[in-house]
Amino acid sequence: MNKQVPVITLLTDFGLQDEYVGVMKGVILSINSGVQLVDITHALTRHDVVQAALIVKSTFSYFPTNAIHVIVVDPGVGGKRKVLCCQKDGHFFIAPDNGALSLIIQDGNVDELRAVTNEAYFLKPVSHTFHGRDIFAPVAAHLSKGLDMSRLGQEIGLSDVVTLDLPAPFLSPRNALVGKILSIDAFGNLITNIDQETLMRFGSGQRLEEMVIMVGRSKIRGVSTSYDSVKAGSPVAVLGSRKLLEIAVNQADARTYFKAGLGQAITVKLPTLKDGAPR
Amino acid sequence: MNKQVPVITLLTDFGLQDEYVGVMKGVILSINSGVQLVDITHALTRHDVVQAALIVKSTFSYFPTNAIHVIVVDPGVGGKRKVLCCQKDGHFFIAPDNGALSLIIQDGNVDELRAVTNEAYFLKPVSHTFHGRDIFAPVAAHLSKGLDMSRLGQEIGLSDVVTLDLPAPFLSPRNALVGKILSIDAFGNLITNIDQETLMRFGSGQRLEEMVIMVGRSKIRGVSTSYDSVKAGSPVAVLGSRKLLEIAVNQADARTYFKAGLGQAITVKLPTLKDGAPR
Amino acid sequence: MNKQVPVITLLTDFGLQDEYVGVMKGVILSINSGVQLVDITHALTRHDVVQAALIVKSTFSYFPTNAIHVIVVDPGVGGKRKVLCCQKDGHFFIAPDNGALSLIIQDGNVDELRAVTNEAYFLKPVSHTFHGRDIFAPVAAHLSKGLDMSRLGQEIGLSDVVTLDLPAPFLSPRNALVGKILSIDAFGNLITNIDQETLMRFGSGQRLEEMVIMVGRSKIRGVSTSYDSVKAGSPVAVLGSRKLLEIAVNQADARTYFKAGLGQAITVKLPTLKDGAPR
Numbered sequence: 001m002n003k004q005v006p007v008i009t010l011l012t013d014f015g016l017q018d019e020y021v022g023v024m025k026g027v028i029l030s031i032n033s034g035v036q037l038v039d040i041t042h043a044l045t046r047h048d049v050v051q052a053a054l055i056v057k058s059t060f061s062y063f064p065t066n067a068i069h070v071i072v073v074d075p076g077v078g079g080k081r082k083v084l085c086c087q088k089d090g091h092f093f094i095a096p097d098n099g100a101l102s103l104i105i106q107d108g109n110v111d112e113l114r115a116v117t118n119e120a121y122f123l124k125p126v127s128h129t130f131h132g133r134d135i136f137a138p139v140a141a142h143l144s145k146g147l148d149m150s151r152l153g154q155e156i157g158l159s160d161v162v163t164l165d166l167p168a169p170f171l172s173p174r175n176a177l178v179g180k181i182l183s184i185d186a187f188g189n190l191i192t193n194i195d196q197e198t199l200m201r202f203g204s205g206q207r208l209e210e211m212v213i214m215v216g217r218s219k220i221r222g223v224s225t226s227y228d229s230v231k232a233g234s235p236v237a238v239l240g241s242r243k244l245l246e247i248a249v250n251q252a253d254a255r256t257y258f259k260a261g262l263g264q265a266i267t268v269k270l271p272t273l274k275d276g277a278p279r
Numbered sequence: 280m281n282k283q284v285p286v287i288t289l290l291t292d293f294g295l296q297d298e299y300v301g302v303m304k305g306v307i308l309s310i311n312s313g314v315q316l317v318d319i320t321h322a323l324t325r326h327d328v329v330q331a332a333l334i335v336k337s338t339f340s341y342f343p344t345n346a347i348h349v350i351v352v353d354p355g356v357g358g359k360r361k362v363l364c365c366q367k368d369g370h371f372f373i374a375p376d377n378g379a380l381s382l383i384i385q386d387g388n389v390d391e392l393r394a395v396t397n398e399a400y401f402l403k404p405v406s407h408t409f410h411g412r413d414i415f416a417p418v419a420a421h422l423s424k425g426l427d428m429s430r431l432g433q434e435i436g437l438s439d440v441v442t443l444d445l446p447a448p449f450l451s452p453r454n455a456l457v458g459k460i461l462s463i464d465a466f467g468n469l470i471t472n473i474d475q476e477t478l479m480r481f482g483s484g485q486r487l488e489e490m491v492i493m494v495g496r497s498k499i500r501g502v503s504t505s506y507d508s509v510k511a512g513s514p515v516a517v518l519g520s521r522k523l524l525e526i527a528v529n530q531a532d533a534r535t536y537f538k539a540g541l542g543q544a545i546t547v548k549l550p551t552l553k554d555g556a557p558r
Numbered sequence: 559m560n561k562q563v564p565v566i567t568l569l570t571d572f573g574l575q576d577e578y579v580g581v582m583k584g585v586i587l588s589i590n591s592g593v594q595l596v597d598i599t600h601a602l603t604r605h606d607v608v609q610a611a612l613i614v615k616s617t618f619s620y621f622p623t624n625a626i627h628v629i630v631v632d633p634g635v636g637g638k639r640k641v642l643c644c645q646k647d648g649h650f651f652i653a654p655d656n657g658a659l660s661l662i663i664q665d666g667n668v669d670e671l672r673a674v675t676n677e678a679y680f681l682k683p684v685s686h687t688f689h690g691r692d693i694f695a696p697v698a699a700h701l702s703k704g705l706d707m708s709r710l711g712q713e714i715g716l717s718d719v720v721t722l723d724l725p726a727p728f729l730s731p732r733n734a735l736v737g738k739i740l741s742i743d744a745f746g747n748l749i750t751n752i753d754q755e756t757l758m759r760f761g762s763g764q765r766l767e768e769m770v771i772m773v774g775r776s777k778i779r780g781v782s783t784s785y786d787s788v789k790a791g792s793p794v795a796v797l798g799s800r801k802l803l804e805i806a807v808n809q810a811d812a813r814t815y816f817k818a819g820l821g822q823a824i825t826v827k828l829p830t831l832k833d834g835a836p837r
Contacts, residue, residue: 003313004312005308005312005313006312007305007308007312009301009305011298011301014744015744016295016574016597016599016600016601017599017601017743017744018599018743018744018745019569019598019599019613019616019617020743020799021597022567022569022596022597022598022599022617023598023617023620023799025596026565026567026596026617026620026621026622026625027620029563029565029594029596029621029622029625030620030621030622033562033563033564033565033594033622034561034563036308036312036316037594037596038301038304038305038308038316039295039300039301040298040301040302041295041296041297041298041300041301042295043295043296046745046809047809055298058298059298059301059302059305062302062305062306062309062412063305063308063309064305064308064309064312067305067308075786075790075809076786077784077785077786078783078784078785078786078787079784079786127798127799128783128784128785128786128796129784129785129796129798129799129804130798130799133620133799185296185297185299186293186294186296186297187297187325225357225407226356226357226358226407226408227356227357227407227408228354228355228356228357228358228407229357232354238407238408240406240408240409241299241302241406241408241409241412246408251325251326251354282592283591284587284591284592285591286584286587286591288580288584290577290580295574315587315591315595317580317583317584317587317595318574318579318580319577319580319581320574320575320576320577320579320580321574322574322575334577337577338577338580338581338584341581341584341585341588341691342584342587342588343584343587343588343591346584346587464575464576464578465572465573465575465576466576466604504636504686505635505636505637505686505687506635506636506686506687507634507635507636507637507686508636511633517686517687519685519687519688520578520581520685520687520688520691525687530604530605530633
């Protein structure tokens with residue numbers, strides 16, 4: 001009754017047009033039909049390991065302890081890249097060794113990290129084109145049945161995994177905080193790499209509503225508490241649901257409004273800096 | 280064995296590109312891992328409360344009693360709009376107070392209606408940008424575990440909720456029944472606001488196959504029983520699966536065929552009215 | 559605990575924009591709330607029975623025995639076409655009699671084949687426009703509860719079902735194996751009708767890596783073991799996850815690269831044939 005049902009989440013760039021996600025679920029259910037399967041998204045841009053890493057980092061903690069998170073963004077499928085299994089904060093993660101797990105590994109608290117090599121838990125014969133079906137799915141299913149992670153393969157060092165070279169926000173010579181647009185969601189909200197903690201440290205006492213945010217040559221006054229803080233059609237900066245500084249337009253699309261793109265700079269200034277006369 | 284598994288349905292305008300729907304499911308499963316989660320659709324046009332209201336009304340009764348229906352189309356998130364929880368016909372509904380529940384409330388049989396305010400059942404801290412995750416999901420999960428609805432907040436009156444101003448079909452001076460296209464589905468079928476009952480009352484004895492349906496200047500003879508009643512590529516009027524008059528083209532797309540759009544008038548005439556010479 | 563949870567898979571051309579798939583799930587859960595529901599895909603091209611048949615054939619065996627596979631690609635809904643229920647290899651299949659099941663039926667091992675006519679297991683009143691909701695979903699749900707298939711309707715002969723006229727690969731006068739592109743997946747991979755067995759028989763001793771594959775006037779040397787066998791941006795032929803010859807471009811889109819389309823010829827030659835001077 002109150003027994004915890006094991007949860008497996010799936011994050012891929014397979015899309016939902018083909019049968020590939022369904023087949024992975026079939027393989028999982030053939031091993032453990034009593035799991036909860038949750039799609040995080042399958043609409044990642046093809047081979048976009050960076051978005052995969054950002055999404056894993058910002059989602060996993062909303063799931064129950066012991067959840068198993070499967071990430072298949074795998075441009076190197078069938079080649080020499082390793083398959084990783086990581087345990088951290090009571091969650092399990094399975095992904096190719098291409099950086100998809102690097103952000104959560106860098107965040108610390110890793111309890112165990114292994115290269116998955118034990119073919120006893122694979123679907124055979126293992127194809128060279130669809131490890132999601134032949135390796136990731138069955139390994140996740142076996143873990144959901146309580147398989148000890150040590151059975152999957154040898155431990156590897158935290159420094160032996162592929163890492164991503166993500167831009168960090170930095171202080172400009174004129175003492176502005178300079179970040180970048182890391183993701184744009186389907187609402188057109190511009191999600192930056194400026195996290196709440198960095199923003200607070202930068203402000204050191206200045207209140208959020210006094211900061212000035214520059215998107216190109218456009219100026220937004222203050223970090224607001226909700227999209228709704230401005231009238232419909234107006235731009236607004238908020239600390240979004242990922243706890244990152246986010247530029248939105250209330251009830252509209254900030255990507256279109258600002259003609260913004262991934263990687264574009266977003267700058268935060270403090271009012272004491274005299275941010276200039278109005279344009 | 281034959282125990283009823285609780286069902287939670289999700290209807291949002293989040294799309295499936297981002298991780299937002301997956302995160303809501305994580306929050307639900309963290310509270311109750313033993314639920315059935317069903318996606319109604321997440322492809323609502325952004326902020327289209329009218330479509331949300333129409334879909335809730337036409338879908339909920341196909342689910343088992345005690346199902347919990349979560350609707351997150353929420354342009355006012357983080358602002359002053361209330362969150363509603365409604366019990367009706369043995370089903371539960373949770374949605375922002377923006378009209379999404381107004382059609383089912385107007386249909387009567389509401390057993391209980393409350394403003395959701397008890398933060399004990401929220402995910403904390405509550406963000407101002409993602410109440411789907413912080414309020415709707417955890418409240419639904421607690422209800423699925425049997426929480427008494429009275430714990431969520433104060434009762435409010437049926438007349439205190441935001442309503443929608445939807446067009447109703449009407450009789451023209453020349454005694455035609457004039458409706459509108461309310462929705463267009465992905466098949467391109469044009470779904471009107473003319474329900475079966477209104478059509479029957481209008482016909483008063485005339486058989487459906489004798490009515491004449493006008494889409495712009497095009498004429499369709501009779502309300503047929505299936506798309507297949509006409510040959511492929513021909514237009515056809517049917518009482519569709521929502522029990523609303525629907526204009527389709529057999530094995531093709533009526534939106535394209537008629538260059539039709541939302542809100543366009545659809546007129547039904549009776550043969551005794553002498554609907555004129557053929558054009 | 560280790561009890562097998564019944565699995566129902568859904569394969570339709572409904573898309574995910576509308577509420578139709580969700581409603582089918584509601585009907586199923588109203589009859590049996592304890593099932594695992596798996597979406598194979600709902601993004602089939604409208605009325606594309608051939609893709610449906612190919613996907614059913616290549617996916618079903620990845621699911622647990624006793625899984626119930628529901629296919630709703632149904633241009634003839636409400637017309638005279640039959641509804642089939644088939645048992646084969648311990649799996650159940652429910653689909654309109656339009657060819658969707660013809661490939662698995664032709665593959666043999668059919669244990670039982672019936673026309674579904676017993677309205678006792680339908681949702682009433684049965685509409686003429688949405689048999690997915692009114693017939694397919696409830697019949698699948700009843701099967702998942704252990705209903706004996708013989709209750710659904712009369713047995714019919716294997717030769718009484720609608721079949722598809724799919725092209726088979728053939729030998730050209732100059733002894734090349736000529737196949738066709740049957741499907742193109744969302745990665746842009748070109749999936750042919752040349753299966754592994756036919757390719758091996760054709761090669762009779764020649765190794766896969768010595769074959770030459772022609773896509774239009776472009777030549778690919780050898781059938782490789784993985785996409786990764788060539789450098790990014792280069793074309794590659796592999797035996798894909800469906801065990802069919804597949805033309806891909808490593809980390810890119812073969813459809814765009816080759817300007818390829820469905821039905822286009824793909825030719826395989828053996829090196830002993832002297833496939834001509836390099837272009």
